[in-house]
Amino acid sequence: MTNNTSIKQTFFDRWAPSYDWLFPSVIYQAIHQRLLEYVNLSTSANVLDLGCGTGKLLNRLAVNFPTIQGTGLDLSPEMISQANSRNYYPQRLRFVSGNSEEMPFAEAEFDAVFNTISFLHYPHPQKVFNEVSRVLRPGGYFYLVDSYFQWQDEFQYLGITPGGLNLYSPTARAKFGKEAGLNLQANYYLLGAVLLTIFTK
Ligand SMILES: C[S@@+](CC[C@H](N)C(=O)[O-])C[C@H]1O[C@@H](n2cnc3c(N)ncnc32)[C@H](O)[C@@H]1O
Numbered sequence: 115m116t117n118n119t120s121i122k123q124t125f126f127d128r129w130a131p132s133y134d135w136l137f138p139s140v141i142y143q144a145i146h147q148r149l150l151e152y153v154n155l156s157t158s159a160n161v162l163d164l165g166c167g168t169g170k171l172l173n174r175l176a177v178n179f180p181t182i183q184g185t186g187l188d189l190s191p192e193m194i195s196q197a198n199s200r201n202y203y204p205q206r207l208r209f210v211s212g213n214s215e216e217m218p219f220a221e222a223e224f225d226a227v228f229n230t231i232s233f234l235h236y237p238h239p240q241k242v243f244n245e246v247s248r249v250l251r252p253g254g255y256f257y258l259v260d261s262y263f264q265w266q267d268e269f270q271y272l273g274i275t276p277g278g279l280n281l282y283s284p285t286a287r288a289k290f291g292k293e294a295g296l297n298l299q300a301n302y303y304l305l306g307a308v309l310l311t312i313f314t315k
Contacts, residue, residue, distance in 0.1 A: 133196065162185050214242045
């Protein structure tokens with residue numbers, strides 16, 4: 115694990131026990147609610163939530179799509195422990211720790227991949243896109259939700275979170291997708307500067 119990744123893991127491990135009760139989580143849940151308006155899943159879909167945190171999005175998806183299966187992956191074992199303690203659909207949802215840059219999943223294993231407010235933490239964004247493309251089946255969807263930066267392709271904030279935050283323009287997102295073999299379908303503004311970009315494989 116690189117130093118930057120281990121700094122992020124420690125940061126999120128410490129945040130995990132109080133994550134659901136602090137203000138940012140209220141905003142993130144409002145974003146999940148808005149995201150649902152754009153999600154289309156078959157009844158038997160197998161979905162992955164990258165950087166799943168405490169598992170709120172997957173539990174919400176499980177309510178709205180009562181027969182889907184879901185896997186949550188997160189760098190922070192403490193986030194995964196919180197997700198497991200509040201897994202309301204244990205027969206359909208599972209949570210595992212791991213890095214979005216090297217996912218412990220097979221090729222074409224998932225029908226859809228979700229990623230909410232986590233991409234900005236990744237030191238090697240193209241690697242993550244390549245991995246998403248690998249684990250998605252042909253015709254599958256990638257729902258990328260994150261703050262974006264309008265005035266240049268890539269913008270780095272240092273000092274807000276350990277390891278910094280990286281924001282990308284819609285054009286930069288499309289380039290990552292193209293390089294990984296994912297086609298941009300649409301961009302939608304969900305809340306403030308949070309942009310949903312939908313790709314298909
Ligand atoms: C702000 S939280 C968002 C959690 C959740 N997606 C939500 O919408 O509430 C960011 C999450 O990304 C995870 N994360 C950061 N870097 C990661 C990486 N390289 N691989 C997997 N997860 C990562 C963190 O551990 C944290 O749980």
